[in-house]
Amino acid sequence: MTTSLLNRVKAATAEAPSGAGRPAGAEEAPVPSVPAAPVESETAEALHTWLTRYEGHIARRLPSHVEAGAFLAAVRDRLPALEGCSPASILDAVLACASFGFIPDGREAVISRDGTLATFIPTYRGYVKAMHNSGFVTSVRVEMVYEGDEFAYEPTRPAPDDFVHRPNLDVPKDKRGAPKFAYAFAWLRGGDRSQPIILSSEDADEIRDLYSTAYQRAESAGTDDSFWHTHRLDMWRKSAIRRLYKVVPTSAEMRALEAVEEAAEAGRPQLDQAPDPEAAELVAEAERAARTAEASQDVAARPMALKAKGRSRSKPKKQRGGRRAGARGRS
Template identity: 55%
Template sequence: MALTSLKERVRAAASTASTEDIRHDRGEDVEETPAGHDQAASGVDWIGLYRAEVEAALPKHISADLFFAALRPTLPKLRNCTPASVLQAVITCARFGLIPDGTQAVITADDRIATFIATYHGYIDLMYRSGLVKSVVTGLVYEGDDWNWEPTAPAPLDFTHRPDVLASKKDRGVPLFAYAFAWLEGGVRSAVAVVTHEDAEETRDEYSRAYQRAEQTGAKNSFWHTHFDDMHLKTAVRRMAKLVPKSAELRALVAVEQAAEDGKPQILAAIDPETAALEADARQAAKAAEASQDRPVPRLAVKGGRSRAKPRRRNRDRNKR
């Protein structure tokens, strides 16, 4: 089905939502009953009334029955969310063909607004679908692991990671950094994206409004609170995605998640991915331009000094436990 047709059906399905509801202003009274909702319907089963709209959004290779089976356990957790936001989050998830089972994607409640969030597995799945990426490797490097990173060395000698998979979590120590790289069509490998623990915390503190709200309210229930390692890996995968050829769909996914952080409807980006991708590129270019004006003059490296933010090479000859 054409995107314009899908856009019309989505707008019709959410026609009873007020402008304030669509805009996702939090804390205001909004209409609690979507169009065509049967008052006798139990719980949040009303989403089934929009099965046709969800099926229209799903790619052909995704089973609607599988999608709804994965969605059903999530719906009770969204009881306090506005119906329009639930409908839009569900259709947005369907638009990208990701299953809301907690592996590829989740739909979570964020201050009465249902929000679609792709996991790092979901990002990787979209990379594979593009046909441009053949393999993605990502992981966490722990204190007890054997690893080496030399960005100036030729691939694949620039990065190696040999985890001690038989060691206990206690013996492996704390995570030092997350990494991600991709093998592309023709056997070319991308650069390695490295995100230290400190980098991840800075990204969380600066860009995640869900985390900020959870901190302010004391709920501490954002994904950064409950699944820090997964978000750490996702940050590395998203950074790596900038280093490989991107489809319009992958760029649209970035725009959709940014819309959620900005308090804007995700569905508008999901049903018009090409426009969303162009807008996302324009915003990134504007940010880069602003940053170049504000960036201080870099300090010269001190001979023998070490950067606190960069990973250090582990000693390969350390005593084995």
């Protein structure tokens, strides 16, 4: 089984001396020493100094349209809340977040503490952004329905006449009553509207109880600090968005976003599931430093790719040749 980036980095820094496994004349390893245990004193300051060493890698991980300074500033603002987290898990969460181009300022995503682990958590707005980035949808609607709103859904009627939501905007938000439903739908490229996803409060609680291990851990510990405890409406909305993913065309980024969040819920490293433009170099350097044998897997994969490429070219050439010969015979 392929080990995670975090385990490789920790193994490299713990087991291999400086320069081990590096070809002669190669540059110094870009991966500095990564403490495997939480920093015990002056944690936020120590983490800030440590994270500075990785700023170049983080910046290269970001999509070109995301300004590195804004991303890194948001990460630094989160460091005090991550005191006691393993620096290795912070690196994992930060690089995973950067892979999607989300700013971890609480709007599109947040980097949160779960015990001694830092985790990247996309918000429902992050999921909406990923859906827009997919190119399959032109707009996404995610809303809450309150007791004072006019709301109706008739699935037997054609869209968009099957769905009505008129919020009661004449009263303040705190007078609209309790939330009843969260819903989400998307307008697809081409003009069609997706199936609407509608989740009641009971539906949301069932999803929370069955699938949120972070909620279950918080309940067991009596801490009441999971996102389901502190941001229930946002998690309710996000549950609707994640259900919507099942009924609209999906992209690799959208599927990766779900996988990354599922890894966070299970307490697994997230970077393995994220899009991987730059961290491959970190992985490769850690593997060399730790003297692993996994590089041989990449070597074995190249002949397979060349063989497949050869088959795809040779067959059409043979067919074209046969057609030309037949044409000459008929003429």
